[in-house]
Amino acid sequence: MIKRGLFQEFGRMCSCLLLVLSVICPPLAVLIDQGCNFHFLINLCLTLIVWIPGVIHAIYVIFYLEDHHYHHHYYHGERQAGQS
Numbered sequence: 001m002i003k004r005g006l007f008q009e010f011g012r013m014c015s016c017l018l019l020v021l022s023v024i025c026p027p028l029a030v031l032i033d034q035g036c037n038f039h040f041l042i043n044l045c046l047t048l049i050v051w052i053p054g055v056i057h058a059i060y061v062i063f064y065l066e067d068h069h070y071h072h073h074y075y076h077g078e079r080q081a082g083q084s
Helices: 002-025 026-033 038-049 053-062 070-075
Strands: none
Touching: 002 026, 002 053, 026 038, 038 053, 053 070
16 A cells, blocks of 8 residues: 555655746646646747746746646645556
């Protein structure tokens, strides 16, 4: 049986990887975190116009926006082994 702490470590690692990805390719980071919704489209437009606003928006959406985030399930230990 996998301990809950392992999932929390995995969640922190996902957050770090999303932070790096939000600097390298902001729309991809938002797509992974939120799915294909209006945040992704806004971020794609901001990144295509000027890179820096896309990075700022990606960091805001991933870490500060109170919405459904896929990586937060891992951080809070809500995902169990075998679930997708």
